[in-house]
Every structure is written in structure tokens, then in C-alpha cells.
Ligand code: SF4
């Protein structure tokens with residue numbers, strides 16, 4: 001194969017570019033304008049004026065949460081029937097489709113003869129989950145959803161990332177889960 | 191004699207106190223100003239009780255952190271020099287302020303105190319000399335760390351200092367020719383004159399090109415962006431690679447002290463130091479007549495205030511530059527220094543000399 005060469009032309013810089021100063025002053029004017037604009041707005045905000053013009057694009061995170069898109073895949077939850085029991089029928093679809101193998105279900109006989117099964121245990125190990133959302137798509141019963149908008153999932157140990165059915169049914173207890181003792185129930189054997 | 195010692199001690203104390211505190215405040219200014227410039231909010235979480243004070247406690251937290259960090263000396267480094275180096279930088283940067291006048295003569299009773307820690311008649315030379323000494327600390331840091339990155343940083347620092355100190359000296363020479371003195375206090379007094387009867391005869395109006403070159407070379411002297419080749423965190427970590435804790439803090443601090451020094455020098459040399467336009471001893475003058483009479487103490491206070499305000503404005507401006515411009519590449523740095531700024535400063539000097547001779551005749 002013949003050697004091909006590519007001639008890179010040096011940009012032809014004019015005198016004004018080469019002496020740097022005009023560009024430098026342009027840059028200083030831009031940042032200076034931002035500085036004075038934002039400073040004025042910060043001061044006005046202290047007096048409750050022009051509150052709708054933001055002086056910074058920052059979200060002050062723990063106090064002020066960033067608005068999230070409704071379809072964002074966040075922490076899982078299990079939906080409930082009207083009597084409060086899980087909708088899940090333990091069909092194992094989600095466990096089968098899960099690419100990370102992080103859903104562990106133990107099925108049980110349902111007391112109602114019209115319903116075939118119910119989960120005895122339904123655990124998700126969030127430490128392994130890749131948030132692909134396949135479980136939600138696979139579910140025939142709309143029993144599992146990822147719409148809690150909970151993103152601050154953190155724990156002191158791997159066991160702390162392990163959600164039981166109780167946690168999944170009650171996502172509003174999330175804060176308590178994060179801070180709970182790392183001694184969590186042992187993962188169910190697959 | 192005794193009064194002289196006492197007044198000098200007090201004046202130095204005031205100077206050192208203000209400089210060190212302003213340098214500590216620079217860490218706050220750095221965070222906050224960069225944040226405001228970039229549409230952010232900046233560090234505001236450090237608090238004492240419910241008080242956050244716009245993040246003013248962060249410098250305090252920094253200091254506590256630095257003091258309690260491990261003080262590490264690389265086993266193959268030179269222990270004594272490694273410890274000595276940050277102190278060298280710091281001390282020379284601080285004692286440079288001895289020659290900076292922050293006010294005119296203060297008269298208490300029949301005692302006259304020049305508001306300047308040391309009234310040196312070669313003030314400008316003293317400042318230039320001490321400023322070049324600062325780089326020894328940097329070079330020593332690179333040498334004694336026995337680390338190639340640090341060594342490279344030290345070498346770059348010395349190359350940069352040599353290149354830019356020439357320009358710095360030459361731009362100041364233009365002013366020395368105009369003012370006819372090396373004494374900073376006298377230089378500032380000279381700037382109390384008026385050009386064409388209305389424009390204050392500040393250095394910046396007489397040497398505009400000289401001022402730009404001085405600023406550029408001066409910022410190179412402070413080793414901050416766009417001239418932070420000796421540090422250049424993203425290429426070589428810098429001459430302080432092997433420093434930790436407060437010793438690193440001292441280098442950090444030296445940069446700020448040098449920034450303040452540059453602000454003081456620009457103010458004194460180019461912006462009339464403590465001069466307030468039209469304010470002379472006794473009050474405001476216009477066209478040779480006294481318009482508004484003021485007591486001596488008030489005039490002195492206004493002059494000190496004017497000096498402080500100018501220095502703070504320069505500090506702000508240097509921060510603006512630091513957060514606006516990218517870093518020069520090494521070859522660009524050398525090219526700008528030797529091929530652009532040096533010839534320009536020489537031409538400036540020549541033009542000044544020619545004009546001075548013509549006006550003098
Ligand atoms: S989001 Fe994906 S990885 Fe996580 S549990 Fe559902 S299927 Fe498994």
C-alpha cells in the first residue's frame with residue numbers, strides 16, 4: 001500500500017490574531033460582562049428582586065433537586081393492587097430478561113384460586129442492576145416500574161444495595177433504607 | 191531613633207497583616223469570582239453554626255486542613271533544601287512589600303511618618319531584586335524533590351523568569367527616565383502633577399504601551415494562568431509535585447502574595463499610588479486654586495483609601511485574567527517573551543528617550 005501523506009496547512013493568522021491583544025480583550029469583555037451581570041443579579045436576589053432571572057445555573061443539590069424527565073429510569077418499585085398486595089404474579093419474566101441477573105424471586109401459592117402465584121420474596125440487588133429497564137418492559141402485569149425518581153442510591157456496603165420486596169413496595173421509605181444498618185437480609189439463593 | 195524604630199515596626203506590621211489577610215482572602219476571591227464569572231455559585235458550604243457568610247469560612251477550613259496534613263519529604267529528596275524552599279519563596283515575596291508606599295507623610299504633632307515600611311531611595315531596584323529571589327525557592331523545590339516533573343517545573347520557572355524579567359525591568363526603566371528617580375515614594379509624588387491642566391500625570395497615561403507590557407510581564411512573574419507553565423497541572427504537575435500540607439500551602443500563598451505585590455506595583459508605578467486626582471495636601475485643587483479645604487488626617491486617610499481601592503481593583507482584574515485566558519504553550523511563551531515583548535519594550539524605551547529629549551529642549 002502506498003504511503004499517503006496529508007498536508008496540514010498551518011492556519012494563516014493575521015497580524016491582529018498574532019499579537020493576541022484583541023482576542024484577549026474580547027475574552028475579558030465577555031467574562032467581565034458575565035461577572036457584573038451575575039453579581040448584580042445575586043445582589044438583587046438578596047432584596048427579593050428579579051427572582052425569576054437566574055444568576056447561576058447551579059442547583060444546590062440536596063436542598064434543591066434538578067427537575068427530572070418523567071420517563072427517566074430511576075429506582076424500581078413494585079405496584080400494588082387495591083388491597084395493598086403486590087400486583088406481581090411471580091411469572092419470572094423480569095428475572096429471565098434481566099441482563100444483569102439481579103432479580104431474585106421466590107414464588108408462592110396465592111390464597112386466591114383465581115390468581116395462580118404470588119412472590120414470597122422479590123429482591124433486586126441494585127449493586128448489580130444496570131438500569132436497562134428491561135424488567136419493566138417484560139412485565140405482563142405492570143407490576144414493576146422505574147418511576148420513583150430516586151437517584152441518590154448509596155449504601156455503606158454491598159448488602160446495603162440489596163432491596164427486598166418490602167423496600168420495593170414502599171419506595172417512600174427510601175431515606176431510611178440508605179441509612180439502615182448494613183446488616184441486610186442475605187440474598188436468596190438463585 | 192527610638193520613634194523611628196517603633197514607627198517602622200508598626201508600619202511593617204500593618205503592611206504584613208494586610209498582605210497576609212488579603213492573600214488568604216484571595217482563595218475566597220478565586221473561588222467566588224470564578225464562580226460568578228462562569229454562572230456558578232461557588233463554595234458556600236463551610237459554616238460555623240448557621241452562618242455561612244458567602245463561603246468566607248472556606249479559607250479558614252483550608253488553613254486547618256493544610257496544617258493537619260502529613261508533611262511528606264520524598265526519601266530520595268534533599269531534606270534540608272526541600273524544607274527551606276517554600277520559606278525562601280514566601281519570605282522574599284513578603285519582604286518585597288517593605289518598599290511599597292501606601293500613603294504620603296502623616297504628621298502627628300511635629301512627628302512626620304512616611305507611610306511606607308522602609309523609605310528606600312532605590313525602591314524599584316529593591317523590588318526587582320527581591321522578586322527575582324522568589325524564583326530561587328521554586329527552582330530549589332524542583333531540585334530538592336528529586337522528581338522529574340518537579341525538576342521540569344523548576345527549570346521552566348527559571349526560564350520564564352529570565353525571559354520576562356528583562357521586559358519587566360525595561361518597562362520600568364521608561365518610567366524611571368520620566369520620573370528621574372528610583373524612589374517609589376518620589377515617583378508617586380511626581381504623579382500628583384497634571385498633564386495639560388486636567389489629566390492626572392499617572393504612568394499609565396504617559397506609558398500606555400509600557401503599562402501593557404508591564405502587566406503582561408508582571409503576570410508572568412506571578413506564575414499564574416496564562417503564564418502558569420511552571421505549574422501546568424495538566425502537563426507536569428508542577429514544581430511543588432512533592433509538597434504536601436502547609437509547605438504546599440506556602441507556595442499556593444506565595445502566588446497570591448505575588449499577585450498582590452504586582453497589584454501594588456502597578457498601582458504605585460502606573461496609577462498614581464496613593465494619589466487622588468486633584469487632591470493635594472490641604473484639599474482639592476482645580477487650576478491652582480483651592481476648591482475644597484480638608485484637614486490633614488482626612489486627606490491622608492483618603493489617600494490610603496485610594497491606594498487600597500486601586501490595589502483591590504487590580505487584584506480583581508488579575509483574577510479576571512486568570513479565569514479568562516488559557517495557558518500559553520512553552521514555545522509560544524518564549525516567542526512572545528523574546529520576539530514580541532522584548533523588542534516592543536526596547537522600542538518603547540527608545541521612543542520615551544527621544545520624546546524626553548525633545549520636550550526637555
Ligand atoms: S433494570 Fe435491567 S438490570 Fe435492573 S433489574 Fe431491571 S432488567 Fe435487571
Ligand code: SF4
Nearest residue numbers: 088089091092094139
Ligand atoms: S415480570 Fe412482572 S409479574 Fe412477572 S415476576 Fe416480574 S414483576 Fe412479577
